[in-house]
Amino acid sequence: MTLPVETFFLHPEAQGTLQQQIQQMIAQGILSGRFQQGEKLPSTRKLATHLGVSRITVTIAYTELLANDYLTSKGRSGYFVSENAPAPPTFAITPEGQDAVDWTRAIGQKFSGGAAMSKPQDWAKFRYPFIYGQADPTLFDHTNWRLCALQALGQRDFNSLTTDYFDQDDPQLIEFIARHTLPRRGITARPEQILITLGAQNALWLTTQVLLTQRRRAALEDPCYPALRDILSQSRCHVTPVRVDHDGLPPDAIPPDTDVIFTTPSHQCPTNATMPMDRRRALLDRAREMDALIVEDDYEFEMSFLKSPSPALKSLDADGRVIYVGSFSKSLFPGLRLGYLVGSEPFIREARALRASVLRHPPGHIQRTAAYFLSLGHYDALIRRMGTALQERRKVMEEALAAHALRISGRGYYGGSSFWMRAPDHINTDDLARKLQSKGVLIEPGRAFFAGTHQPSNYYRLAYSSIPTSRIREGVDIIAHEMALTV
Incomplete structure (x- = not known):
């Protein structure tokens, strides 16, 4: 039988090129048992139309799966799930239930619950990502x-x-x-x-x-x-x-x-x-x-x-x-x-x-x-290019921060890629960060950097390594406006 084209869909959170996503979608269907050996796949034209991609993209994906023995081709009849394709497990999957193990006693030493910083995995989708330590695709070689x-x-x-x-x-x-x-x-x-x-x-x-x-x-x-x-x-x-x-x-x-x-x-x-x-x-x-x-x-x-x-x-x-x-x-x-x-x-x-x-x-x-x-020599060239870009961004950010009288607590006189900031004492930057995130702005609250139980809550870090120069002023404007609303 021919597999219905409606059973094929690309996951909105999938990674990789369209060709890779199509390969993964079909391979997972075979490995999970949804697509059985000998079943016919939709034609490249029909699947391309259904997914909204080019026909050549589907053709290349089919060809790669053919080379890996997931699919087989039968003349002009089309593509079929190969008889040599990996078979799904024959054993029954145990339904998830309550563990009989008391893990509070079984775990001898805990490694979770520390103060390590967490950053959204989709940080690049935010318009104003003032976060530290991420690569800028516009600068990388x-x-x-x-x-x-x-x-x-x-x-x-x-x-x-x-x-x-x-x-x-x-x-x-x-x-x-x-x-x-x-x-x-x-x-x-x-x-x-x-x-x-x-x-x-x-x-x-x-x-x-x-x-x-x-x-x-x-x-x-x-x-x-x-x-x-x-x-x-x-x-x-x-x-x-x-x-x-x-x-x-x-x-x-x-x-x-x-x-x-x-x-x-x-x-x-x-x-x-x-x-x-x-x-x-x-x-x-x-x-x-x-x-x-x-x-x-x-x-x-x-x-x-x-x-x-x-x-x-x-x-x-x-x-x-x-x-x-x-x-x-x-x-x-x-x-x-x-x-x-x-x-x-x-x-x-x-x-x-x-x-x-x-x-x-x-x-x-x-x-x-x-x-x-x-x-x-590519590394040295990359460092020079990054230094030039960061120097420009730093200058723009310093001007924007000064325009709103936002307090810089540490700026790095040799360079760097961030400013250590201090908000007014009444502002909790954890709360501020949550409010700003809904407006497309990412900042790093500073509480996690401090030791002890009485950590200052009004520090935060603003990095300029991952945000385009053209968006810095507007992003700082939003931060300053949100701070002014906090009483």
């Missing part, structure tokens, strides 16, 4: 990234694509980081002192697991990156938040029994403060005095478009007590999940062994694609 990915998938790089590195990394990527990326931060390192991670967050988790125990103490900035606070809480170590000032983390406020200090000296998260050189030296002296280690998260140093960034804290370290965390996820795109750790060889050896037991290594073809993109 799609063409050259695609070419590098194709090169990494080629026969010449077959081993990098398919090899199980176990606990090792792509030598080309390691070489580029050692010879090009780190020297720009004043850092020298051997390959044995570098470890590739699944982004900076994975690097921080590995570091925490290796260095901290239930008897040790960690000091972290307050406010700080919320996910770091969650990572430290999960490690069950003692945690001391240290309130930052306009120069970042004050060394004298760090408790004397601290074992590991977490800091973002080049670009404090989220206040954007840059730690001056004299304070960096004082922090190293303080760590030496306590025999403590320092974990330096050097995110966003590439976004120093106003002036050259200060040397990394690790470049000043003569004792080997600084562990450096870098990432390409912020400067390329967050979905890349590619970062790196730099530290003394004994530490990297343990972090490497832990990584191997959890995920072995980041995918080889991702590492090789990034290595090509970096080594061929």
Whole structure:
């Protein structure tokens, strides 16, 4: 029998090209048992008319399914579900019911319920997305990234694509980081002192697991990156938040029994403060005095478009007590999940062994694609293009904020991609964010960045990395208007 064309429909939330959506729709129909072996599919013309797409799109989708043995073609009779198509399960699906397990007792340690930031998955559909850390498709170099990915998938790089590195990394990527990326931060390192991670967050988790125990103490900035606070809480170590000032983390406020200090000296998260050189030296002296280690998260140093960034804290370290965390996820795109750790060889050896037991290594073809993109100069060109665009957006946003007298609490004098804002004391920015979202405006409430039970509720972050320059003023107008209505 011929399958009725009315049973075919494209899901409005489906991802990918129309051709991919049609392939997925038919494959799912076969795998679920709705389309049986030997049944005839609608003609390409009829299905194209029904779905409102071009006939060639349906033809290509059918051809791909034919090549994958989901469909078969019988001369001029049309397309049929192949006899060799994957068969649906023959066992009965157990209906969902009440678990007999008491999960409140079975779960030994909870990892949910932290303060990590959440962002709408459909953020790009909002007209005024003042949110941090998302890639701007108008700035990203799609063409050259695609070419590098194709090169990494080629026969010449077959081993990098398919090899199980176990606990090792792509030598080309390691070489580029050692010879090009780190020297720009004043850092020298051997390959044995570098470890590739699944982004900076994975690097921080590995570091925490290796260095901290239930008897040790960690000091972290307050406010700080919320996910770091969650990572430290999960490690069950003692945690001391240290309130930052306009120069970042004050060394004298760090408790004397601290074992590991977490800091973002080049670009404090989220206040954007840059730690001056004299304070960096004082922090190293303080760590030496306590025999403590320092974990330096050097995110966003590439976004120093106003002036050259200060040397990394690790470049000043003569004792080997600084562990450096870098990432390409912020400067390329967050979905890349590619970062790196730099530290003394004994530490990297343990972090490497832990990584191997959890995920072995980041995918080889991702590492090789990034290595090509970096080594061929595309990365530097992208950073320059992003810097120019962000500088223009920053100028427009500063003017718009000044026009409404909205208070900037931290602006990042070297550059960056966001402003740390302070609303009047009576405004709760969680409520403000909900009201603005209904008007197409996305902001980030600041409460989650603070430690303790009495978190300030009137801070928020406005990023300009994902919003076009032409929409900034209008978006700020809406924010200011909504604030004026809040009493």
